[in-house]
Amino acid sequence: MEFMTLHDFMFWTKGMAYVGMGVGLVAFVAFWLFVSERDVDKFADTEEE
Amino acid sequence: MSHHTTPNKTFWTPANILTAVILAIGLALTVKRFTMGIGSVTNLTDDNPWGIWIGFDLLCGVALAAGGYTTSAAVYLFGMKKYHSAVRPAITTAFLGYAFVVFALLYDLGRYYRLPYPLTIYPGPTSFLFEVGLCVALYLTVLAIEFSPALWETLRWKKLRFWAHSLTLVLTIFGVVLSTLHQSSLGGLYLLAPSKLHPLWYSPYLTLFFFLSSIPAGLSMVIFEGGLSHKFLHHKMDETHIKEAPGVTLGFAKAAAVVLFAYFNLKWIGVALDNNWHHLATGWGTWFLVEMFGFVLVPCLMYAVAAREQNQKLAFYASIVTVLGIVLNRLNISLVAFNWQLPSELRYVPSWEEIMITVFIVTLEITVLRICLNKLPILHEHPEFKGAH
Secondary structure, eight states: OOOOSSHHHHHHHHHHHHHHHHHHHHHHHHHHHHTTTTTTOOTTTTTTT | OOOOOOOOOOOOOHHHHHHHOOOOOOHHHHHHHHHGGGGTTOOOOSOOOOOIIIIIIIIIIIHTTHHHHHHHHHIIIOOOGGGGGGGGHHHHHHHHHHHHHHHHHHHTTTTTGGHHHHHHHHHHHTTHHHHHHHHHHHHHHHHHHHHHHHHHHTTOHHHHHHHHHHTTHHHHHHHHHHHHHHHHHHHGGGGGGGTTOTTTTTTTTTHHHHHHHHHHHHHHHHHHHHHHHHHSSSSGGGGGHHHHHHHHHHHHHHHHHHHHHHHHHHHHHHHHHTTOOGGGSHHHHHHHHHIIIIIIIIIHHHHHHHHHTTTTTHHHHHHHHHHHHHHHHHHHIISSSSSTTTTTGGGGOOHHHHHHHHHHHHHHHHHHHHHHHHHHSSOOOOOOGOOOO
16 A cells, blocks of 8 residues: 555554454453353362362 | 371482582583673673563563562451461562562673662663662562561571561561562563563563563463472471462462453553554564464453362463563564574574573572472471461
């Protein structure tokens, strides 16, 4: 992709970064649910035992 | 301890013989380095003044020693007491890691006897290198004090042990602050060379990437060493350590998965902000993709599945891939993608003596770690100080 002005460059790169952040945040929620879905907290009570 | 008797083995096992041979060669090369100069053992040039002693011994050594601050922060700052048994092994590894980073640095400094100069005679407060030096010196001191209770307990020096232990919280806070500063500043060193480092690895956010990647590096080292200790030093572990080990492995696996996921995402945002997409279609791009997918995303998913399925073995394998990934990343930045535009005859390739000295330093560190784990109350509580920390 060619850029004629700094504005073009900033618009494109910042735009891509914002899209990446948006996708990343949504993906993170899904990832977190995947990782912690089956948590049974079986180690949390070791102190009391 | 589960059982106190150590298997009756001869000292000259194959591992010990190999260790002795490496140490003997390393000592001979050390004499050569310090009597005939740095040029006699290295391929370093003005184009490549930093070789594997910086790229591996220092950058990888510091990143992989991050288990100290991550574990102590989790336990003492975030109150996750279920990981308490992991603190001493992690602090021991971190202390030895940093001590050997400084030891390795002596080989790389032309005038090693001037190591303290930046702190005393020529301070350069505007330099990243000054900050790294200051932080490493202070953090090594912090780690020495954090590590010392194990020594004082063995020597039964109760007052010193009480004094060192009473500083735990302050030292933990100090350690986290210092680690945040110097882990990121090591990446900051490469901000000075935007024209030398390949654009896929160069980023204005190098400081953030170095700090962020140090967290899974440290967590992975704790998991990796925990797995090895469980296998080879089981007889040195007490009931508490054995009982808490699965929780440490799976808890740290979950944390490492989350941070690796964030790191993977931020690395792509770095590519987007510099508009480096077109580099991905080159050979360098392929190598970058190997690092990003093979050594960041794959271990991230391995950790995620391990945490979800409560699979300790998978977490152990993920820790190996993560450690290899961190080593690959640091070597890419400091050696492989550095001076990428130079013709091949001017590129740096380490001499066999440089590699051998690195192997010597790593072997020496492992030997000292083995001695510490065998002789000090690190994987078990000292009988006279049970529950005292």
